[in-house]
Amino acid sequence: xxxxLSTYEIETALAxxxxxxxxxxxxxxxxxxxxxxxxxxxxxKRDFLIEVEIKRLKSDLLHDLKKEHxxxxxxxxxxxxxxxxxxxxxINVIPERAGILIVxxxxxxxxxxxxxxxxxxxxxxxxxxxxxxxxxxRLGACRIWSLKKKIIKLRKEKEKWQRAMKN
Numbered sequence: 001x002x003x004x005l006s007t008y009e010i011e012t013a014l015a016x017x018x019x020x021x022x023x024x025x026x027x028x029x030x031x032x033x034x035x036x037x038x039x040x041x042x043x044x045k046r047d048f049l050i051e052v053e054i055k056r057l058k059s060d061l062l063h064d065l066k067k068e069h070x071x072x073x074x075x076x077x078x079x080x081x082x083x084x085x086x087x088x089x090x091i092n093v094i095p096e097r098a099g100i101l102i103v104x105x106x107x108x109x110x111x112x113x114x115x116x117x118x119x120x121x122x123x124x125x126x127x128x129x130x131x132x133x134x135x136x137x138r139l140g141a142c143r144i145w146s147l148k149k150k151i152i153k154l155r156k157e158k159e160k161w162q163r164a165m166k167n
Contacts, residue, residue, distance in 0.1 A: 017114035018042045026140040036069040047127040048077040078120035097121045
């Protein structure tokens with residue numbers, strides 16, 4: 001039985017692909033950078049921004065193409081769509097300026113891979129300022145604390161469920 005990739009699995013695979021040990025990789029940037037909503041924003045060690053839009057469903061892909069901002073910002077150097085293999089037949093709707101990354105899960109061992117099937121055009125030569133670099137790093141650090149809160153909540157729910165099962 002094939003399992004669908006979760007957004008968290010895709011984000012984690014992309015963080016590995018963009019080397020989160022070298023670059024700052026932050027999911028769900030919605031505020032703080034004065035930019036449109038970005039599923040994943042990467043700040044390279046050379047201070048360039050890369051945006052990655054994650055798509056798992058055809059309807060979501062088509063809806064995204066109608067967004068007013070069109071994923072354009074003068075600070076974004078490269079822009080990619082990261083898609084699951086079910087969207088391969090629909091890559092013709094993805095703008096030519098955008099790169100395409102395919103995210104696949106190996107069903108036998110669970111390994112998730114990311115392959116570049118089209119390179120992004122270079123859209124900007126803008127380099128982030130030190131202030132922008134710090135802002136993005138701060139947003140990334142904030143994600144840790146919100147995730148830890150979720151873990152605590154899930155552990156409490158699990159303990160509650162386990163106590164109920166014993167009774």
